[in-house]
Amino acid sequence: MVNGEEKEQLKQIVSIPCKGCGAQLTFSAAKEKLACQYCGYEQIIPNSNDRVVEKSFTEAISFAGQDTGLGLESKTFHCKTCGAKTIVNIQEVVLRCSFCGSENVNQEAFDTKIIKPFGVLPFSIEKNKALEIFKVWLGSGWFQPNDLKKLAHLSKVEGVYIPFWTYDAHTDSFWTAEAGYYYYVTVQYTDSEGNVQERQEQRIRWEPVSGFYQHWFDDVLVIASQGITQQRIQQIYPFDLSKVVNYKPEYLLGWKAEVYTYDVKAGFRMAEKIMDDFIYQECASMVPGDTYRNLQINTHKYDITFKHLLLPVWIAAYQYNGKVYQVVINGQTGTISGEKPLSFWKIFFTILLLLAVGILLYWITQNK
Ligand SMILES: [Zn+2]
Ligand SMILES: [Zn+2]
Numbered sequence: 473m474v475n476g477e478e479k480e481q482l483k484q485i486v487s488i489p490c491k492g493c494g495a496q497l498t499f500s501a502a503k504e505k506l507a508c509q510y511c512g513y514e515q516i517i518p519n520s521n522d523r524v525v526e527k528s529f530t531e532a533i534s535f536a537g538q539d540t541g542l543g544l545e546s547k548t549f550h551c552k553t554c555g556a557k558t559i560v561n562i563q564e565v566v567l568r569c570s571f572c573g574s575e576n577v578n579q580e581a582f583d584t585k586i587i588k589p590f591g592v593l594p595f596s597i598e599k600n601k602a603l604e605i606f607k608v609w610l611g612s613g614w615f616q617p618n619d620l621k622k623l624a625h626l627s628k629v630e631g632v633y634i635p636f637w638t639y640d641a642h643t644d645s646f647w648t649a650e651a652g653y654y655y656y657v658t659v660q661y662t663d664s665e666g667n668v669q670e671r672q673e674q675r676i677r678w679e680p681v682s683g684f685y686q687h688w689f690d691d692v693l694v695i696a697s698q699g700i701t702q703q704r705i706q707q708i709y710p711f712d713l714s715k716v717v718n719y720k721p722e723y724l725l726g727w728k729a730e731v732y733t734y735d736v737k738a739g740f741r742m743a744e745k746i747m748d749d750f751i752y753q754e755c756a757s758m759v760p761g762d763t764y765r766n767l768q769i770n771t772h773k774y775d776i777t778f779k780h781l782l783l784p785v786w787i788a789a790y791q792y793n794g795k796v797y798q799v800v801i802n803g804q805t806g807t808i809s810g811e812k813p814l815s816f817w818k819i820f821f822t823i824l825l826l827l828a829v830g831i832l833l834y835w836i837t838q839n840k
Contacts, residue, residue: 479548479559484579485567486721487552491515496553496574498726501595501631501784501803506722523718524591526640526777532587532736540584551576565633565729577721577729585731587780591716594723595631595784595803602629602786602801609799609808610790615822617815620792627796628789631803633729633782634705635696637739638713640778645685645751645771651761652676676763685755694742696732696780700787700800702742707809708802711783715804719782729782736778747773 488497488506492513499517500507506515549560554572565581568574582588597605606629611621656672663669691713695705717723734742748771755769784803789796792813799810 481548481550482578482580486577498575499723501598517722519717521717524716526779529776529778563731566724575726577724581731587736589719589782590779592719592723592782593716593784597803597806605801605806605808606788615814615818616812625791627791630787631727632785632787634785635730635732636693636781636783637696638691638693638779639743641689641773641776643687643771643773645769647755647769648682649759649764649767650678651681651759652678652763654762683758689747692743692746694739696734696739697730698733708800708807711804
């Protein structure tokens with residue numbers, strides 16, 4: 473409800489009324505189409521993926537620093553279903569009317585950003601399935617407290633379309649290193665009784681080496697949201713990106729969605745780190761000999777392209793002993809990853825057991 477000054481009204485609101493009963497349709501992950509929760513009416517979303525194509529990164533960063541001029545301002549959301557007016561932040565992508573519960577997609581949220589989503593990967597794991605996966609996961613694992621499943625209190629389960637960047641790049645890497653070759657020498661020493669003894673000692677012969685490594689990176693995927701770390705999200709990879717379709721607001725109806733926080737440049741810095749780590753491993757494995765040191769790599773990246781996608785993620789949070797733990801589930805495959813409390817006593821007794829086994833084995837081998 474509007475108090476005081478009249479705010480400007482949000483104009484790009486998408487909501488689709490049911491042809492059967494007039495209620496608002498939402499996207500059903502189970503049916504993979506728009507569905508009415510009340511009368512069972514269904515409607516397919518005609519789509520293709522012709523707009524999900526890579527764009528030039530160099531071109532994008534030339535205007536990425538610019539501001540859209542639209543920030544955290546608020547506007548009036550006028551619900552078409554019930555007529556209620558509420559004030560919302562314009563970066564809110566999905567608006568649920570607090571009066572009638574209708575689901576609406578605010579297209580204007582994407583206008584606050586320079587780059588709009590090219591494609592969306594629709595949810596295929598529905599809420600009940602996500603809850604089931606969560607319960608099974610909570611009950612599995614050795615080192616967790618026995619009462620975890622009973623006492624864990626689920627405080628949040630939300631299906632969110634999370635913004636991502638994917639990058640492609642050609643890379644040429646020149647590397648130099650010192651390759652180490654082992655050899656053995658016989659060394660004389662005097663033991664505690666004054667006798668001269670001999671033993672073999674390992675030495676390393678270092679040789680300078682260099683080489684060239686080329687790799688084409690395809691779809692290096694990085695998260696553009698602040699809510700989940702890159703490490704956590706990588707635990708629920710892969711997403712099958714061949715199933716991504718052109719972005720359409722219909723897929724977001726009934727779900728949550730975010731606009732990106734990390735821009736195309738910040739995303740690329742994360743992607744570069746992933747690429748550089750991969751290149752380092754590959755170059756290291758090319759160094760001949762038994763070991764290496766001083767591996768230096770000079771990489772040139774070119775023909776860099778990117779895509780901006782919305783991918784489906786279930787975000788859950790649960791409480792145990794007053795602490796909150798975050799869990800994420802891949803909304804396409806159901807792969808789950810999250811934090812779990814550890815049982816001190818279980819770990820303590822396991823270490824004790826391993827120590828006992830170790831001592832026993834030592835005793836057996838020594839008394840042969
Ligand atoms: Zn209906
Ligand atoms: Zn309403």
